[in-house]
Amino acid sequence: xxxxxxxxxxxxxxxxxxxxxxxxxxxxxxxxxxxxxxxxxxxxxxxxxxxxxxxxxxxxxxxxxxxxxxxxxxxxxx
Numbered sequence: 001x002x003x004x005x006x007x008x009x010x011x012x013x014x015x016x017x018x019x020x021x022x023x024x025x026x027x028x029x030x031x032x033x034x035x036x037x038x039x040x041x042x043x044x045x046x047x048x049x050x051x052x053x054x055x056x057x058x059x060x061x062x063x064x065x066x067x068x069x070x071x072x073x074x075x076x077x078x
Contacts, residue, residue: 007036007043016049027052 010028014021027033028042033052035042 005046007045008049010035010042010044013044013049017053032056 008016010021010024013024013033017024024033024044025042028035028044033044034048035044037043
């Protein structure tokens with residue numbers, strides 16, 4: 001349910017992501033970030049912000065064969 005956690009305003013989302021509030025409004029306008037309009041303001045559910053971040057995360061870097069995996073410990077690489 002959307003209301004199980006508090007709704008964030010565009011200023012709060014911008015601060016969390018380290019971007020300008022205008023960027024958040026652009027994402028909402030393009031339909032990239034789901035938001036609820038309450039009067040003249042938008043509110044964003046935390047779950048919708050988490051989905052937005054997950055969708056826009058970069059893919060894992062391709063590692064050529066023989067290149068060590070930084071996520072593994074030296075014992076795991078043997």
